Amino acid sequence: MRFATFQAGGETFFGAITDAGAIALNDALPQHDSLYDIIAAGAFDQLAAAAAGRAVTHSDFTYEMVMPNVRRILCVGVNFPDRNAEYKDGSVQPKYMSLFPRFASGFTGHNRPLIRPPENHTLDYEGEVAIVIGKAGRRIAAEDAYDHIAALTLCNEGTIRDWVRHAKFNVTQGKNWDRSGAIGPWLVPFTDAAQLDDARIQTHVNGELRQDDTLDRMMFPIREEIAYISTFMTLQPGDVIVTGTPTGAGARFDPPRYLKPGDVVEVSVNGIGTLSNTVEDETV
Template identity: 80%
Template sequence: MRFATYTAEDETYYGAITDAGAVALSPDFPQWPTLLDVVQAGELGALTAAAEGRAVTHTDFRYEMVLPNAQRILCVGVNFPDRNAEYKDGSAQPKYMSLFPRFASGFTGHDRPLIRPPENHTLDYEGEVAIVIGKGGRRIKAEDAYDHIAALTICNEGTIRDWVRHAKFNVTQGKNWDKSGSIGPWIVPFTDASQLDDARIVTRVNGEVRQDDTLNRMMFPIREEIAYISTFMTLQPGDVIVTGTPTGSGARFDPPIYLKPGDVVEIEVNGIGTLRNGIEDEVV
């Protein structure tokens, strides 16, 4: 089952996505105004049951960022062996994972444009799997980590590269330009370890494969990510963890190949789907 946040006829809904269109479910659950509320209540199963046998309500709609009111989005950086080598600094695999926050305002939805700002044109793509926490906890053991996942989705963790190092010790500025990335198209309930253990990320720009790798090659597997993050902060239902991107982002070409208006980025993850976005310049 696939659940999305979408807009139709100037109204925003959440519901199930089928091959024929969208099935609005939010009117049935006024106690949960948003899809994030459903996740926080632990009731994705109620949506699944409600969607069974229902007719499509919308065929003309626009996807929104799947959890547009997500309160905490934490990203894991440099999490594939080849990504570490890309930095050409001679460093071995780090002992601890790199982390940074992103905010919901930095993301848009499937089939919506990523926005390149006039201040800088080094907009880059990063294809990643994102997990949505369903059961909170502190100091979660790695072997129990999958029990805390509610759903999976896809992230294009778009970055303005020249702004990543504006200061000495952070990447926040380059990672949070409005609508520079996307999350979606939908969330898929997490039911089986193979959904992550056998997942493959393929990123294409204008049809050309730029990234292609499997999650089982991560330096810090998702179980370890949840264990490590929950050591210093209590994970809460609805938290999003963006788990890391493979080698092949535009900044690592020589010369770099950054995104420009007219480009189309597609990120495909087996078992989840394909997240697609064009590129447009910001209108100022």
């Protein structure tokens, strides 16, 4: 079962996605206003039951960022061994993972354009798996980490590369341009460790394979990410962790291959699906 946020007829809905279309479930769970609110309230399991036996309500709809009102998004940087080598600084694998925040305003939905701002044209792609926390926890043991995941989704963690170099110790300003990245198309309930342990992530740009790796090669596996992050902050239902991108981003080519208007970026992971976006220049 897949669950998404979508627009149809000028209204925003959350619901289930089938091969035939979307099933709006707002009226089935009227006490909740969004997928984020449902997960935060511990009611995610109720969605599948609510969708059972219901007919498709919308065959013509537009995807939104899957949780547009999510409160906390944490991203793990430089998390594949070849990715660390891309920096060509001679550094060994770091002892601790790199983390930075992103905000919901920086993301759009499936089949929506990524926006390249006029201030800088170094818009880059980063295909990643994102996990959604379903059970709160502090100082979570790595062996228990998967018990705290409610759902999986995909992320194109779009970055304005020049702007991550504006300061010495942070990348926040290069990572949060409005609609520079995407999360979606949907949430897939997390039910089996193999959904992550056997996952392969691929990113294509205009049909060309640019990124291709497996999550089991992460320097900091997802279990460790949850354990480490929950050491300093209590993870709450609805929190999103974007888990890291493989080698092959546009900035690492010589010369760099940044995104331009008309490009199509597809991030695919077996068992989750494909997140697809075009690229447009911002209208100012």
